[in-house]
Amino acid sequence: MDEELRRVRQKLLALSERAQQEGHPLRWFEELYTEANRDSGEIPWAAMTPNIAMVEWLANRPDITGKALVVGCGLGDDAEWLSAVGFETTAFDISPSCIQWCKDRFPNTNVEYRVENLLDPPSEWNDMYDLVVEIHILQAIPDSIRDSAANQLPGLLSSNGHLLCIGRLSTSNIPDEPPPPWPLTRTWLQSRFNSLTNIVFRNFVKEETPSIDRYIAVWTRN
Numbered sequence: 001m002d003e004e005l006r007r008v009r010q011k012l013l014a015l016s017e018r019a020q021q022e023g024h025p026l027r028w029f030e031e032l033y034t035e036a037n038r039d040s041g042e043i044p045w046a047a048m049t050p051n052i053a054m055v056e057w058l059a060n061r062p063d064i065t066g067k068a069l070v071v072g073c074g075l076g077d078d079a080e081w082l083s084a085v086g087f088e089t090t091a092f093d094i095s096p097s098c099i100q101w102c103k104d105r106f107p108n109t110n111v112e113y114r115v116e117n118l119l120d121p122p123s124e125w126n127d128m129y130d131l132v133v134e135i136h137i138l139q140a141i142p143d144s145i146r147d148s149a150a151n152q153l154p155g156l157l158s159s160n161g162h163l164l165c166i167g168r169l170s171t172s173n174i175p176d177e178p179p180p181p182w183p184l185t186r187t188w189l190q191s192r193f194n195s196l197t198n199i200v201f202r203n204f205v206k207e208e209t210p211s212i213d214r215y216i217a218v219w220t221r222n
Contacts (some may be wrong), residue, residue, distance in 0.1 A: 006177065013178045025142045026094055026117070029044050033097040046074055046137050050081035053204065053216045054133060058085070064162055066130030068146065071118060071153070072137035076102035079111045087131065092116040110118050118149045125156050132156050132163045139167045139181035150192040157221040163196060165189065169203060169215040176211075186215070193219045 015028035036042035058064065065086060070079040073091035075098070083089040092114045093099050102113045116122065118137070132153055141149050153163055168183035186201065196219035204214050 004041075005044065008042060009178050011042075011045065011095060011182055016180055020142055021145070024120075025145055028092070030095040030097055033095045033101065038101065044077065045140075048075065048077060050077045051135050051166060053214075054078060054135065054164060055081065057216060057218070058082075058165065058198070063186065064131055067128060067158070068131040068133060069129040069156060071132065071134040072140075073113070073145060074098065076106055076109075076111065076113070078107065078133060079113075080106055082131075082133070083109065083111045086164055090114065090129075092118075095116070115143045116175075118152055119145065121156065127155070127158055129156050130158050132159045132161065134164070135166045136168075136181065138165070139184050142180075143182065147192065154193060154195050154219075154221060156169070157196075159221060161221050163193065163219045163221075165215075165217045165219075167215060169213040173211060173213045175209075183213070184215075189217060196221050 002003050011026070012032065012038050015031050016025075018033070019025055019028040032043065040046040040048055067090065068082045068089045070082065070088035070089065070091035073079050073093050076091060078100075079089050079091035089110070090112045091102070093102075094115070099113050099115050102111075103109070118141075133155060138146060138150055157163060168181055170183035172186045190198065190201075198217065198219050200214050200218035202215065204216065205212060206214065
């Protein structure tokens with residue numbers, strides 16, 4: 001890991017630990033976006049392009065259409081891509097600074113950007129979405145509240161809706177970098193979404209980060 005990325009990740013760890021100690025385990029997201037001062041280099045997950053694993057999977061599933069929800073939308077690239085290919089897209093993040101950054105990046109967007117908390121999503125979202133996209137969010141949530149966050153996702157799906165999750169997979173291949181994120185196990189993921197039908201669970205690595213094991217997983221609600 002280069003020194004600049006190590007510095008950013010050490011900052012994430014310090015913010016996360018302090019937030020947990022003070023009883024506000026998700027507060028660090030807003031602190032991170034505020035302190036970034038619109039420098040995307042301070043947001044380690046901000047690739048500024050849509051997630052390629054999401055794009056490739058959906059490109060082979062033209063039957064999936066309708067309303068999409070992006071969980072923890074970051075700087076909006078995934079949401080904007082979904083909107084561009086025809087989804088009626090809502091995207092949310094717990095950080096007001098993050099959502100305002102999205103709105104400023106994409107002033108003519110068709111995406112509905114909202115400040116919301118995954119631990120307490122709006123009741124009108126229940127049973128609403130044909131596609132729910134969760135990329136790198138559950139792995140960034142502390143273990144103490146991760147179950148509660150994951151438990152909210154199945155209820156957001158419409159009948160026959162799809163939940164698409166992408167993140168780091170916990171294996172013996174451990175990268176040399178501080179958390180967060182905290183890689184997730186397949187066992188934990190399957191247990192959280194056992195009310196749904198799993199149709200995809202595939203491991204992969206990125207060419208630029210071969211030391212990090214990742215997963216793409218998809219469930220449907222019958």
